[in-house]
Amino acid sequence: MKPKAVALVSGGIDSTLAVKLVQEQGIALEGLNFKGLFHCCKDDAARTSAESGIPITIVSETEEYLQLIESPKYGWGRGANPCTDCRIYMFGVAKKFMEQVGASFLVSGEVLGQRPNSQRRDNFRSIDRDTGLEGLLVRPLSAKLLPPTKPELEGILDREKLLAIQGRSRKPQMDLAAHYGITDIPTPSTGCMLTEDAVANRIKDVLTHGDHLDFWVAETVKLGRHFRVTEGARAVVGRDEAENLRIRDLFAGSGERPRPVTLLEPDDFKGPAALLIGEATPDAIETVAGMLLRYGKQGSGEARHVRLQSRDLDETVAFTHALDDAALDALRIPSEHVPGSFRPDRRSAPRAAAVGTGA
Ligand code: SF4
Structure with missing residues (x-):
């Protein structure tokens, strides 16, 4: 029987080439x-499946993954x-998948020094040690620069046919x-x-305000314009109809959340939908309504109506004050890198109870 391996495929060229190199050795x-x-x-x-003809199983990340974003043992990169x-x-x-399907080693397209x-x-x-995969993780593109793995030592893979690519140049891969x-x-x-x-700053904002990343919060940080309205509340404002729809969906899925979630939508004018996540004080609501008026191109002075919905509220309220650009900018969570901003403690212990109590 042919030896079997599991390849981590991202769809990028590196993992496709790693698959090719191992495949042509009869694995x-x-x-x-x-x-x-x-x-x-x-x-x-x-694309990798089409190029190489291998079956691909797609798996989703779990809450454990969100927890490691919050408290990574090895820290964050720039974002x-x-x-x-x-x-x-x-x-x-x-590794678990490898054991389930009866494979004897893993293949990765990682290239030494590329990232x-x-x-x-x-x-x-660290990866090999912390996963218990020492000797079982083959990186065919850089293998000759790394210690021989078990399949190489056992002659299942011919090390001489593996490569010694390193660094950021893409030329060898091309x-x-x-x-x-x-x-x-x-x-x-x-x-x-x-x-x-932009996404990193939103995650940092969530974490520095005592909230946690769970699946719902993770979805909110991926869309819209973001504002820190008060210490206890942030706002997500849609930029187009697709995001407005997504905001409505997120509101519909927010019923059991421990923190209040309020949906604001224009009633008698065209404009974006917004989520106010956290304490919906009258000032916070007025601020977010002012954003809707501003992005809905409504001037201040004339009453415009905004529908407010939350777990125990559904009413339409008149607002007259559209926020100006300076006010928006003062509240905006920045989209560009903020040097020296919040970072999790490296090697901090994961907080077992943290996930699931999110904003
Ligand atoms: S966190 Fe790093 S390793 Fe993980 S998917 Fe993002 S860029 Fe890749």
């Missing part, structure tokens, strides 16, 4: 792809990306892709929203 492969909460390239795994912890999580899931936060030699060691006749090459990107300044 049967199954792919595992993470349908990440914060990944924006969800369909790309199909809110806990890359080493994230890789440890993914390889931990892949500063997750693809350094010491990261590789050459190899040409060798394999791969022409549909995705642009190199993490595809991960946790590396984006």
Whole structure:
């Protein structure tokens, strides 16, 4: 029987090439792809499947993943990306999958030195050690620069046919892709929203105000314009009809949340929907209504009506004050990197009870 391995596939060129290199040594492969909460390239795994013909199983992240974003053992990168912890999580899931499907090792498209936060030699060691995968995780693109793995030592894989790519240049991968006749090459990107300044700042805002990332909160930080309205409340304001719909959906799914959630929608004018998450004081409501008037291009002075809905409220209220740009900017959670902003303690212990008590 052919030896079998599991490959972590992201849909990027590196994991596709890693699959090709192992496949041509006669190894049967199954792919595992993470349908990440914060990944924006969800369909790309199909490209690897099409290129290599391997079956791919897609798995979703769990609350444990959200917890490690909050309290990463190895810290965040520039954004809110806990890359080493994230890789440890993914390889931990892949290890269980490997055992389930009777595979004997894992394959990853990681390239030594390609990404500063997750693809350094010491990261590789931490990942292998923390997942219990020492000797069982093959990185075919950089294998010759790394200690031999079990399948190499046992002659299942010929180390000489593996590669010694390192660094940030994509040229060796482009050459190899040409060798394999791969022409549909995705642009190199993490595809991960946790590396984006805007999303990272929103997550930091949530955490510094005593809230927690759960699935619902994670969905809110991915859309709209964001404002810190008061110490106890933030607002998410839709930028287009698709986001307004998503905001209504999130409100519909907010019924059992411990913190109040209020939906604000224009009643007699066209404008965005907004969520006020947290304490809905009269001032906070007036502020968010003022945002709706401003983004709905309503001037101050004339009464406009806004429908307010929450768990125990459904009423339409007149407002006359549209926020001006300076007021909006003062409340806006920035979209660009804020040096020295909140970071979780490295190696802080995960808070077992934290997830699920979110904003
Ligand atoms: S960029 Fe995002 S998906 Fe990739 S390892 Fe880092 S946290 Fe994980």
